[in-house]
Amino acid sequence: MQLNSLRQLTLVSFVVVLVPLAALVGYSQLTLSTIAKVTSSETEQSIDIVRKLSKMESLAFDIERLVRQFSIVKKQALVDLINESTQRFTTHQNYICQSIAEQQSCTNLTSRINWIRQVTPQVDSLLLDAQLAEFSQNLRDLTNQVNVYLDLRIQDQQNYVGSVQQNQFWFTGLLLSASILLIVFGSKAILKPIEKIEQVIGAIARQDSVLPVISNSGPKEIIVLEHQLHNLASRLTQLENLRTALLRHASHELKTPLASIKEGCSLLTEQVVGSLNEDQQEVLSLLNSSTDRLNQLIIQLLDYNLLLQQGNPKCQLIESKTLFDEFVTENSLALKQHDHKLNMKVEVQSIYADPQLYRRILDNLMSNAIAHGTKGRPITIHLYQQDNMYVLDFANRGQKIPQQQRHTLFQPFYRGEGKRNDRVIGTGLGLSIVADCARMMMGSAKIVDVDYADICIRVIIPIKEANI
Template sequence: MTSAASRRWRPRSLLQLVLLAFVVVMLPLGVLMYQAGQALSEWSRLAEVSARQAVVETRRARTLSSLAVEIERGARQYAVVQQQSLLDIYDERLEEFRQLLTQQRLLLVDEEHVVALEKLLDDLATLPKLDAEAYEKALGWFEPFSKNVEGMRKATNLRIDERLDDIRERAIQVQRRLWWQTAALVTSSLLLMLLFTRLITRPVRQLERRILGIGTGRAGQEDGKVKRVQGPAELVVLGERLDWLTMRLEELEAQKQQFLRHMSHELKTPLASVREGTALLSDGVVGELTEQQHEVLRLLDASGGELQRLIEQLLDYNLIQHSRNAEIERLDMATVVSEVLAKHRLALQSKEMRVEAFPGPLNWFADHQATARVLDNLISNAIAYGEDGGELVIRAKALHDRLELEVANSGDPIAKQDRPHLFEAFYQGQAKRKGALKGSGIGLSVAADCARLQGGALALVDDSDLAVCFRLTLPANEGSKAAQQSRQLQQSRHEPASSGKDARNLTL
């Protein structure tokens, strides 16, 4: 059933969310394109109008200059030839000049040259009415007239330049405004992209954490409660399917636990009776036995012990899989090795294997049970797969940040195709196990889990002398470092540097 949290508004499908994200992210960019188009259109229109006005006003100023020259030329020609037609042309050009000057004044408001020209035009309009002597004197008016026309032309050019500068400044302002709008809208688009990316990837990450957490037994749980997936409907449904899968796995895990408990009980109880019976027969409770009968009893007892070890391995595997907490304490690793070797004394004697172990004491902080289990499995494998009459070497090297324990034996090397799968549960390699019973394939898996339980690692390494060598690496904590420094100090004061000759050589 969909939870209340997942019933909040959301796109009905992932496709709808993607399309909505695309539209919303593109919206600021669309606004930016529209505003940029509007600004460009406005600037283009303003530039076009200004350019047209500049052309018209420049042409008008040039026409006024030409008319001024014609008016002066006509007036001076009349003074020479005294023809009435020249005065008529003079009046026409003067009136045309006045009209053009009126239009030019719209550009040059309160311009002194324009005001002066207007006054001179009034004076020049009276020129045809003057007598000959006054006319000759009035021709001197054309000198200031020409200067003011030239000043008007320069003022026109200056006003056009000012207008162009104003247009240029407005263009810069428009450009600056567009840059700010671009920065703001692109930032908005990026933020929206991040928002929708989070909306899309958050449920995916929730599903990923749920999947990764299924194997830990806390798939998607926070404070003991399952956190529902929120997002598009498809991902919500997938989250619910994962919830169902988690419940099924929990049920299967519970069934497995129940099966292992029942199996261990059902197997160990009759096995204990069988071993007790063989012990009674060996003690002669029912009478003396022949040597052949003793041999059969020894075989039965050995097989029973092997079967008990396999059952214990299954229980150990089940215990490690449920993340038992490590109980770190200070240990003498040499003592732990001796304890484990004592358990296999009879098997080592039967195989006639020579055992070489490192000297003690070597103090380190570790989990006693987990470390002993690692050594037990490695020594058992060495006995099961090593050669008869071969060697078993156990070495130790305490470094600044770690302890390295190596268990090596002679015999056939492990095949290359088996090495990547050595620590997988229930994997059976190509090497043949020596003995009546076949292994379960979980010994090395249990050993590797015990190493990881302490923050260490178990690996197969190459050895120059022996065919098979496993290395257990245990990290150092503050206690381990202090113990190591103390041990090194004692060795430097009282003992020479240890060498391979200091190792204990045992023939079992």
């Protein structure tokens, strides 16, 4: 049966799971009813037997008394009473003897009753005493046999109840197991379309070029949601392509006139086209600084665009000393210009990371520290291992960052409120590139408080892949 909606699938799953439980409840009720009937029947029969046995004992006492009176008084009225009592005694005896298996006592009692019915006034007293003694003994034997019979019936009843309990236990276990299996199958049936949605969302998050195929069967709500996710993925791809193309074309298109402006400024600075007065030279210096600033902004845009286009990181084992030596060498001029001393403490010989991404992290952190750090104060770099993470602390002195701004600083195009040392208006991409590079390597970046600096940016990447 094909279910067309998730609601129908859920309801049917619940109903199917409840079927074994309903069968268990029905079987339990039937079993309890059977036990109740058996117990009631056995109790009634046992009570009847005990009552009749008690009446037989009472009648036996009356019969013995009447027989002895008859042997003395010899009245006919006593014979009628004896016959009536023996008749009632025989009726109770027959009921009891039909229930018990041992019939010897019943036969003996029948013989004694028959003798008593035929007793005559001339009977010998010794014979009468002997017959009445035998009659009493036979009744006691019957009482013992009835007690044994009732004990056996009680034992049989206990065995029956135990057997029913055992059957109930196994039947309950079987039905509960069936219910658990049905719950598992029902859960899988319900979660299977949800897992398909998770696969589609995961593919969109990973920016896979091909998404899972839309299901041909299943709940209609899930199929509609799959179509919507595919449309969303297509729209996101279009927007991503548009953004990438815009950044790429805008950056390259800006570079061409910027190169012409820089070339013109260079010619004017060298006074190739004529000498310049002091005011003209001042204006020209402003033009040169503006073109340098614009060129730096374009480089950052191109770097951010290149980061967006990069696929999965290509991690490898990097020698820490080589990496940081090259980094310090390439940034030594900028450090000297701003009178920064570099304090480095590298406690890890090698790290497992993408070389280009990790170098981008270092370059952008250095650029941020130089732009916002206090001139003449040291910049501290500390690389160490903590648990299963490689930790990079990049710290400097400067204006402290308020707690409420720390998270937003890692968002693209967000600029902090602090002034830059180079008076350049930044793009707000530096720390965003740091966070994105760390995220691509399954790590993270955040601002932390340390006692040796005003600002410390901590970059964490996992080392679990280092042994591959």
